[in-house]
Amino acid sequence: MNRREVLKGLATVPVLGAFAYGTWRKRRLDHIRNHKLAKELNMSSESLEYSHYKHDGDAIRLGIIGYGSRGTHLMQAAGFVPPETIKNWKDSMKYNPRDKRYEDFLQQDDLNVVVNGVCDLFDVRAEEALGAADNVGRDVPGRNMGKQARRYMNYQELLASDDIDAVIIATPDHWHARIAIDAAHAGKHIYVEKGLARKVEEVFAIRDAVRKSGVIFQLGHQGRQTDSYIKAKEAVEKNLLGKINLVEVCTNRNDPNGAWIYDINPDANTRTVDWTQFEEPCEVKHPFSPERFFRWRCWWDYGTGLSGDLLTHEYDAINQILGMGIPESVVSSGGIYFFNQPEYYVKEVREVPDVWNTVFEYPHLNFSLLYSATLANSRDRGKVIMGHDGSMELAESLMVYACQESTRYKEKIKAGLIDPNVPIYTYIPGRKNVDTVATATEQYFASRGLLYTYRGERRVDTTHLHIAEWIECIREGKQPSCNIDQAFEEGITAAMATIAYKENRKVFWDRDREQVI
Amino acid sequence: MNPDWSSLGYLMDSKGLFEGMFHSLAGNATMLNIMDFLNIWGLILVGIGLIAGIFTRLAAISGMVLLAFYYLSHPAIAGVTYAIPSEGSYLWVNKNLIELMTLWVIVLFPTWKSVGIDRFLFNKK
Numbered sequence: 180m181n182r183r184e185v186l187k188g189l190a191t192v193p194v195l196g197a198f199a200y201g202t203w204r205k206r207r208l209d210h211i212r213n214h215k216l217a218k219e220l221n222m223s224s225e226s227l228e229y230s231h232y233k234h235d236g237d238a239i240r241l242g243i244i245g246y247g248s249r250g251t252h253l254m255q256a257a258g259f260v261p262p263e264t265i266k267n268w269k270d271s272m273k274y275n276p277r278d279k280r281y282e283d284f285l286q287q288d289d290l291n292v293v294v295n296g297v298c299d300l301f302d303v304r305a306e307e308a309l310g311a312a313d314n315v316g317r318d319v320p321g322r323n324m325g326k327q328a329r330r331y332m333n334y335q336e337l338l339a340s341d342d343i344d345a346v347i348i349a350t351p352d353h354w355h356a357r358i359a360i361d362a363a364h365a366g367k368h369i370y371v372e373k374g375l376a377r378k379v380e381e382v383f384a385i386r387d388a389v390r391k392s393g394v395i396f397q398l399g400h401q402g403r404q405t406d407s408y409i410k411a412k413e414a415v416e417k418n419l420l421g422k423i424n425l426v427e428v429c430t431n432r433n434d435p436n437g438a439w440i441y442d443i444n445p446d447a448n449t450r451t452v453d454w455t456q457f458e459e460p461c462e463v464k465h466p467f468s469p470e471r472f473f474r475w476r477c478w479w480d481y482g483t484g485l486s487g488d489l490l491t492h493e494y495d496a497i498n499q500i501l502g503m504g505i506p507e508s509v510v511s512s513g514g515i516y517f518f519n520q521p522e523y524y525v526k527e528v529r530e531v532p533d534v535w536n537t538v539f540e541y542p543h544l545n546f547s548l549l550y551s552a553t554l555a556n557s558r559d560r561g562k563v564i565m566g567h568d569g570s571m572e573l574a575e576s577l578m579v580y581a582c583q584e585s586t587r588y589k590e591k592i593k594a595g596l597i598d599p600n601v602p603i604y605t606y607i608p609g610r611k612n613v614d615t616v617a618t619a620t621e622q623y624f625a626s627r628g629l630l631y632t633y634r635g636e637r638r639v640d641t642t643h644l645h646i647a648e649w650i651e652c653i654r655e656g657k658q659p660s661c662n663i664d665q666a667f668e669e670g671i672t673a674a675m676a677t678i679a680y681k682e683n684r685k686v687f688w689d690r691d692r693e694q695v696i
Numbered sequence: 697m698n699p700d701w702s703s704l705g706y707l708m709d710s711k712g713l714f715e716g717m718f719h720s721l722a723g724n725a726t727m728l729n730i731m732d733f734l735n736i737w738g739l740i741l742v743g744i745g746l747i748a749g750i751f752t753r754l755a756a757i758s759g760m761v762l763l764a765f766y767y768l769s770h771p772a773i774a775g776v777t778y779a780i781p782s783e784g785s786y787l788w789v790n791k792n793l794i795e796l797m798t799l800w801v802i803v804l805f806p807t808w809k810s811v812g813i814d815r816f817l818f819n820k821k
Contacts, residue, residue, distance in 0.1 A: 188815040194747050277723050 215596060220604055221417050222410075232647040234291040236654050242296035242343040242367070244334045244358055245350035246308035248441070249372055250299070253347050253399070254311050256643040257650075259294055260284060261310040262320040269319065285317060287643055290650050295342045298331045300453040301472070303446050305330050333456060334358050338365040345395075345653055347646075348372065351481040353460050356381035363388035363396075368653045370646065372399040373495070374487025375670035377677070379695045382670035389663045397649035397659040398666035400495040404644035406608040407577040411500045411564075414571060419579050419604060421568025421587055423501070423546050428493035429560040430485065430552035438518050438533055438554040439476035439488075443469045443525070470525045477529035479681075484531025485552050486511070486677045491669050493550055494539075495661065496562065496573070504668050505688045506539035506548065511680035517555035537676045550676075569603070578602040671695065703731050710769040711776040718769045738762050746802070749812015756799045763796040 243254055254260070268281035294312035299305040309328055316323025331337040334354075338346070338361055345368035348358050356376045362369050369389070375398055376382050389396045402408060414420070432438065447469045454467045461480045465471060475481035476488060498504065513535035519528050533555060539548040551560070562573040568585040572578045581588040583599045591597040645661075652659045661669075675686045675695055687696040703722070710718035721727045738758060745755025770778055772786035772793075782790065808814035 184815070187811055188813055190811050191748055192813075195744065198747070276720055279723075 212596065216603060219591065220419055222413060222419075222604060231288065232290075232644070232651040233654065234288065234647070234650060236291070239290075239292045239650055239653055240342055240344045241292050241294045242298070242331075242337045242340070242346045243294060243308060243312070244298045244337060244346055244348050245354070245372075246297060246299040246304045246311075247349065249399075250304075250308070250347070250349035251311075252642060253349055253370070253372070253646065254294070254308070255284065256287075256640055256646045257292055257294070257347070258287065258290055258317070259311040259314060260317065261307050262314050262318060262322070262324070263307075263310065265314070265317065266319040283640070287640070288647060290647055292650060293325075294328050296329050296331055296337045296340055298334050298337045300457050301444070301447060302451040303444060332453070335361065338362055338367060343367060345369070345650075349399075351457075351475040352377050352483065352487055353475075353481045356385055357460060359385050359396075360388040363392040363394050366392060366394060368395040368649075370397045370399065370649050371666075373669065374483060374491045374673050375666050377483050377487065377674070379671060379674045379678075382667060382674060385670070386663055386667045395649065395653045395656070395659065396663045396666065397645065397652070398495075398661040398663075398669060399642075399645065400492060400661045400665075400669070401641040401645040402492055402496045403499055403660040404641040404648070405496075405575075407573060407575060407606055408496055408499055410606040411571060411573055411577050414577070414579055414604065415500055415564070418587075419569055420564060420566030420571055421582075421585065423544075423564060423566040425546060425565045426497055426501070426548045426563070427560075427565070428497060428548070428550050428562045430489040430493065430550075430554075431557050431560055432554050433557035435518075435523060438523075439474055440518065440523055441473045443473050447472060468526070470527060474529075477531055478527075479530050482531070483673065483677045485513070485533075485535040485554075486537070486680065487673045489552060490535070490537060490550050490676060491673050493562065494548075494672055495665070495669050497548060497564075498665065498668060499660075500564070501544075503541055503544055503546075503548070505671050505690070506541055506675070507543065507688055507690070508540045509537060509672070509675040509679045509686045509688075510684075511535065511537040511676045512683075513552075513680065517553075532680070535680070537679070539672070539676075575608060577604075577606040579604040701732070701736075702728065703735055704728060705779065707731070707769065709779045711778065712768075712771040712773055714768045735762070749808045749814050750817075752808035752812060752814050753803060753806070756802045760796050760799045760803075763792050763799070767792040767796065 241257065243250060246254065265281065265284075268278070268284070271278045272281055293315075297305060297308035297312055299308055309330055312328035313324045313326070315325035329340070331340070337343065338358075346358075346362050348355060348362070348369065348371040350358060350372075352374055355371055355374075356378075359369055359371050363385075376385060415423070449467050452467070452469075452472060454472070457472060458464050458480075463480070465480070471478060471481070476484065482488065513532035515529060515532055516534045518524075518533045523529075533553065535550075535552045537550045539550070541548065559574075564571040564573070567582065568587040569579050569581045572580070579602055581592060581597050581599050581603050583592070585592070588597050588603075592599065597603055649659050651657070671688065675688065678684075678695070679686045688694070689696055707718045707722035707728075721731055739762070742755045742759040742762065745751050746759065767790070770790075770792070772788055772790035774787060809818065
């Protein structure tokens with residue numbers, strides 16, 4: 180072999196060398212940038228592990244009060260699904276391999292709980308609840324059913340039963356206060372759906388009862404289990420945003436179901452529905468109305484519309500991150516601007532608005548919280564926390580952008596280390612490298628929920644985690660994440676927003692005397 | 697370079713005739729891991745093979761197979777848009793297809809016989 184031969188053979192090897200050098204240089208620059216940024220931001224680099232709540236010891240014996248759509252989800256989160264539903268899931272899975280409902284449900288941790296009592300005012304739902312309670316084998320009809328849970332015709336009897344330790348309350352809101360207070364008096368632990376209550380007096384009464392009885396209380400804001408909110412809290416504590424001055428949160432939905440125009444079950448009639456009991460807490464009684472029974476969220480008699488239903492989720496998310504508590508003042512406005520059209524009701528037009536805006540003022544903390552909602556447009560407006568040095572966008576994932584005029588990042592922006600158009604910190608749940616800046620593609624896919632869905636840590640229903648946390652707290656005598664103090668703040672704040680709308684005025688909170696003025 | 701890279705987003709973004717197949721690959725954790733592994737090592741080995749001229753023919757054919765998958769998962773057909781934007785408005789013919797054809801040219805014209813390490817391996821007289 181002569182020299183010419185060798186040269187011809189190795190002619191392209193230098194290209195590989197150049198390639199390797201380029202790669203090394205890029206990696207080094209990325210490393211320096213990430214390292215400098217990470218040092219500046221000082222965020223913890225461990226990604227959050229899927230939290231396994233403990234569930235050993237004796238089984239906790241549950242009662243479920245209210246088995247509507249939310250009650251169904253809560254029971255599922257606790258591990259109980261009617262056999263017919265399991266059959267539907269399995270059938271659907273045959274035609275659609277991407278339907279993961281059955282698989283996800285089977286993977287859900289066994290919380291070591293039993294359901295001994297169910298209570299629902301509609302016979303059909305009560306029967307379904309019994310089916311779910313007895314389906315301990317998580318199987319299709321006719322298989323593996325456990326012992327018979329008992330149906331109670333009213334919640335007092337359920338609370339009086341000594342084979343129940345704790346209750347899940349998923350009734351319409353006008354029943355929350357009475358049931359929660361009676362449950363506390365009966366010494367039963369309480370998981371109650373949001374919004375806590377409709378009126379200020381009710382919120383105080385629930386807090387008194389829970390504090391006196393010492394039962395373990397959890398309010399149903401499952402957002403407390405969202406990974407990115409936990410990281411968001413850290414980012415705020417590490418002062419990534421500077422002085423926070425405005426927070427913007429929104430709800431956007433655009434379908435009748437999202438506007439609480441639920442299906443009316445054709446089997447509902449005066450024989451199958453205990454209408455008298457349903458309306459018992461109402462000051463003004465109405466004749467039997469399936470429309471009101473199933474779509475109760477649309478009337479002030481039973482719920483508080485956007486205020487208690489959806490504002491509370493957004494408020495609680497921010498309260499979890501900033502811990503700002505009850506605002507000093509609240510104004511609200513809105514109206515029924517879309518769902519007043521005849522195709523969207525049977526007999527009665529809804530009372531609660533479908534477009535709603537509330538402004539909460541926190542002058543002692545120097546910021547405003549703005550909530551804006553429409554039920555007739557589904558544009559994603561996200562949650563944004565704005566500070567002098569940066570903004571934080573919150574969803575499944577979390578992104579922090581530096582502000583062009585920031586004081587804290589001034590030097591780094593000048594030096595080209597920080598680009599205000601590119602996030603300085605990104606948290607994508609399930610991503611291993613928290614320290615490195617996510618690429619644009621990664622961010623794009625993450626914002627659409629397309630990343631890490633089926634890999635690494637499992638994706639878990641936050642409602643399941645929220646129930647699991649409550650159960651663990653009952654076993655260990657601890658306080659859960661959305662306990663009575665957070666619930667009190669949520670309840671008062673939502674009630675103030677409702678009063679502001681209904682009375683068309685600015686509503687104030689006297690912090691020292693704990694009074695709504 | 698991203699050690700957390702996954703083909704999940706790309707596969708889920710698939711459109712056209714084979715959309716269902718690519719989506720089901722993405723939906724299966726085991727298959728997804730195999731896909732990720734094959735893609736990462738496939739690309740590295742094909743790249744080294746083509747640049748240095750080692751097993752050039754095999755590298756070119758493997759590259760064509762990879763490109764065919766990319767093309768089928770993201771065909772340039774009218775009326776579809778993808779998450780990762782392209783710099784032009786392609787119809788039928790896109791970069792994946794052109795690269796695929798280019799590799800075919802390499803398969804047909806055995807340049808490795810004159811330049812590249814293959815010269816040592818296959819040119820023994």
